[in-house]
Amino acid sequence: MEALKQILKSYFGYDSFRLMQEEIIKNVIQKNDSLVLMPTGGGKSICFQLPALMLEGTAVVISPLISLMKDQVEALRANGIMAATLNSGNDEATDRVIREQCRQGKIKLLYISPERFMTEIVWIGQMMKVSLFAIDEAHCISQWGHDFRPEYVHLGVLHERFADVPIIALTATADKTTKADIIDKLNLRDPQIFVSSFDRPNLSLDVKRGYSAKEKLNTILDIIDRHPYESGIIYCLSRKETERLAGKLKREGVAAGAYHAGLEMEERSRIQEDFIKDKIDVVVATVAFGMGIDKSNVRYVIHYNLPKSIESFYQEIGRGGRDGLPTETVLFYNIGDLVTLRSFADESGQSELNNEKLNRMQEYAEAQVCRRRIMLNYFGEVSEHDCGNCDVCNNPPQHFDGTMIVKKALSAIMRTKERIGFTTTIDILRGTMSADVAANRYDLLKTFGVGHDVPARDWRDYLLQMLQMGFIEIAYTEDKHLKVTMLGREALFGDKKVELAMIRREDRRKNKIKQAQQELPMLYSNGDKTEDPALFSVLRKLRQNIAEENNWPAYVVMSDKTLHALAKEKPTTLNAFSNIYGIGEYKLNTYGKRFVDVIKGYVNS
Structure with missing residues (x-):
């Protein structure tokens, strides 16, 4: 347990694990298969990156997109972790270097696409010691998943070729059918299934x-x-x-x-x-x-x-x-x-x-x-x-008596023998002589113009409410015409009161005035310390400079959460800097002095 926490702090700068991370990591280290359902931003990557640092050999991470692999490799390197990717964007010389580093066990995480993996599978089996397989975006293997990718299906051979290597499959979204399909298609062996909370309260x-x-x-x-x-x-x-x-x-x-x-x-x-x-x-x-x-x-x-x-x-x-x-x-x-x-x-x-x-x-x-x-x-x-x-x-919805609005709309639809869609319904109610209205002489209907006092945009909303309340339905096979349901006929010909939700719309001019009156939109406070937004801007500029020097995205250098913490705590020593969220040993040694010097200069100015 202490070893896990030490690696977590040393490489990633975190003092504690998030929900379920520790249990998942222990399961992987024990070389058991795992299926992990965890929301985006919930910390899935740590679940295979940390075991990769603890186990002998190289973790092979199978991921669907070059850009995603590139981002994760850059983030790992920014934390002082040896990682690489084999992809079509590399030249042959780069691939040769990466293969040799993998053969020597210097690369701890190798990112690769499923199709590229299948072309490299013989070499990987013969020349590398694989510590674990991580299948990212695992829902892609299921035909029931929302983003099925045929190239994932071939990954079912992993246990056949690498009998003793654990597999961890990870996804942010999978219903019961997709979960079962992932386990089946990957031939996972008695996997432990970890389902984290899907709640993202932020x-x-x-x-x-x-x-x-x-x-x-x-x-x-x-x-x-x-x-x-x-x-x-x-x-x-x-x-x-x-x-x-x-x-x-x-x-x-x-x-x-x-x-x-x-x-x-x-x-x-x-x-x-x-x-x-x-x-x-x-x-x-x-x-x-x-x-x-x-x-x-x-x-x-x-x-x-x-x-x-x-x-x-x-x-x-x-x-x-x-x-x-x-x-x-x-x-x-x-x-x-x-x-x-x-x-x-x-x-x-x-x-x-x-x-x-x-x-x-x-x-x-x-x-x-x-x-x-x-x-x-x-x-x-x-x-x-x-x-x-x-x-x-x-803003809980407020309601009003919309009986007459509903009756007018239903009557307009019925009088056209239910041969109109939403746009023409609104044209009739508003008294608008559109091409469809003129061609069908709908201007002669008793309901033509009976809703002229209601803006067209509000009619759209009321018709949408009527659809969800079951008064009307869309005949998709009849040119999307509106049909009045039995419930709608009862509302039209009966005397039952119908309530509609009031429409709320923002006034952009008022919003702009309100915003201009706010001095600073984003202040983070904790106890007696409050974030200094001007310092945050200075630190963001430093972060951008470091990112450009390394050709990295800025968030790879420091997350916004870390910058906000720095702008609040204002550490002026390396020791204090090391206690900030997200600061591991590598970032402390690599960027610490530059950030501390800037904070000192700001505090003393």
């Missing part, structure tokens, strides 16, 4: 429904304004949307880049590298972006569109706040997204499964109870208390 959860493109942009700009010089990710459903939104942000002066699978590999790599190294603040991306992101200081994650499943959503918001500091997550929810995703699900090879996953995502977005409890319940974890850090907890 992530706030916020859903904004029925927003127009303009309202979305204003909200996004507000969030960016709250996080000057900090990093954020915005996920979009389509490639075109990423480029369109990134263009809008750039015109507003935001350092942003678009990322999607349609870009040339070189361009994708450049955007990701610029984001990792803080040359741009925001990446607007499709789901093609993310698995390779090990960046610890992402302060906000925004979903411009509804994700296809809670697994995907959880994985994507998990890329924020990996350092444990407060992080915003915002999900925009619109009917158009639901229609598009339903079409994707119907056309997929697993229509029933994907529609069920989408249903659960829809339930989360439409919930009027604590969102975190819904998400944790999805992963089989029960919470007895509301979280106090989601929009429902912080």
